[in-house]
Amino acid sequence: MTKKLLMGNEAFAHAALEAGVRVVAGYPGTPSSEVTETVAKLHASGAAQGIHVEWSTNEKSALELLAGASYCGARTLFTCKQVGLNVASDPLMSLNYVGVKGGTVLFVADDPGPISSQTEQDTRRFGNFAKVPVLDPATPDQGFDMMKAAFELSERYKTPVIVRPTTRVCHASTFFDVAEETHAKPIPEEGFEHGPRWVIFPKRAFEGHGEINERLRAIAVDYSTNPVLSAFNPVDERRVAGQLTRHGIVAGGVSAAYALEALRLLEERASERGVQLPSYRFWQVGTPFPFPERTCAEFTKGLADVLVLEELDHVLEDELLAFAGRTHAEYNTHGKLTGEARDRGENDVDDILARLAVYLGVPELAEAEEATTYDNADPKQPLPVRPPVLCPGCPHRGSFYAVKRALGKKPAVFCGDIGCYTLGNAMPLDAVDTCLCMGAGITMAQGFSVIEPQKKALAFVGDSTFFASGLPGIVNAVYNGHDFTLCVLDNATTAMTGSQPHPGTGVTLMGERRKPVSIEAVLKAVGFECIVHADPLNLQQSIDAAREAIDFEGPSAIMFESPCVQLFKPAAPVVLDAQRCTGCKKCITEIGCPGIGFDTDARGPKSGERGQAFIDAGQCNGCGLCTQVCPFDCISVVDAASAASEKKEA
Structure with a gap:
């Protein structure tokens, strides 16, 4: 073992490797990307033995690949961000009914804020919907332990298991003792065993649904009684002599860490000012689904009120309300539904401290005695707004500008997509009218062309997104003869999530170089008859190419090709x-x-x-x-x- 300072995501990769994972696949998306990248680095250095790691073309492809490997008995790890799970939902819903053989862990990173996402959706809800167990770490250290426990839980119950950290847990750093070399868990000698259980006919699905319900009940008990799993649901109590404990505090995820820090500060301030805090009981719920009701029963015994602190949805709050209804408990539940906790975005220590002070009846402790300012700044003055912009020299800027120049006064609608180029919506470019989800720009443009044919419909898509989710849309355009222009912004990387490779680069995480998949060849193969090329930093060339494609009736494409500025050394300034x-x-x-x-x-x-x-x-x-x-x-x-x-x- 060796001690290393690691980001949470890096540590989770080490934990999966130490658990014997054999196949790792996913699609890049902040805040999850570093897990797969770390596995790839360790494999390349020889520290991770016997594994296969890849960026798949999208999340659906990744999970389906891992399902096949799991059926053979291999331990597998899937990685994505919360919206990526939407793409993988089709195989996930069925995989849970069929079951797995090798431990299958889905590392799904949620993004409260959202900081770099389209939505704030809560994967704990998705786990409940899919009937897949969820583990929710409060810290990187706890997440490290949860990753290992998740593989064991998966194999014990033959179910996929979700580990759901949020942005601050993924990107926080601390020291870990990690193995210098890891080896994948051996595949069982029998490998894949043929049988009807793997084929999801209606009869098998009916049986599988019963198996799911039975194991969820058993897992809920394990969450309360199993020494390893129950450790993720610690209960602590602060007692005041001669006083009953009537206040309960429940927290999940990183909010548990914030709440503990806020309580420490309140204790400190109370001591300094001679104020007495009431007795309270604290519970961190690290296993939100299935809900550990036995622990809940012990925690809520004798309580009059429970304050719930969590990010995104009121998942734990709902569970406590439901438990109170079923058991006729006498406690009142406070949280998002009552307006006593933030209803969106990230929590933080200061906000939680203020809410806890009011909840515990000591609002005077919410204010620090002295406010600290820096550099003589006026704390009442808001910081200047710095909106995100395309990087200096970004080739996408030239693509947007050339298209608008080519259009002139012709009415048009610009359908954007997920990537750096979404920033084309900002002034002065003002060249992205819509952005829904990955690949949607291509098919949405076709919808616009049907209803408003007097306007030219254009869709902007990046090279990585083209492979991830653009293919069905381009086939649809040719099949139905839609008149629109596809603008492929090919910068030779997946820039927004950290410059990962994709099929168009030919680079793989296993170190092998493949022949790059040609976007032009794909477009020709499905039936695009007008495909033009341009360097977006050559303005006149780009305008001429755009005019040719825009004037074409039917599906047309402009290939704007220039590498991302992160891929080469800058030239001298102009x-x-x-x-x-x-x-x-x-x-x-x-x-x-x-x-x-x-x-x-x-x-x-x-x-x-x-x-x-x-x-x-x-x-x-x-x-x-x-x-x-x-x-x-x-x-x-x-x-x-x-x-x-x-x-x-x-």
């Missing part, structure tokens, strides 16, 4: 000639690159009192798009040939 700048601001108002600023105090022979643009050398990567936008040739590229050569190599 140079702006202050003697020629007129202060027209077109370089700013047309493309909105953060590498260009404007100095209202600058003066020049042609700008007069208007101010002048300037280049932020710390951000500009020399892409040269602005040089083609400036109407007065004030901006020029330094050593353009060298920059183009470096990009081509990247």
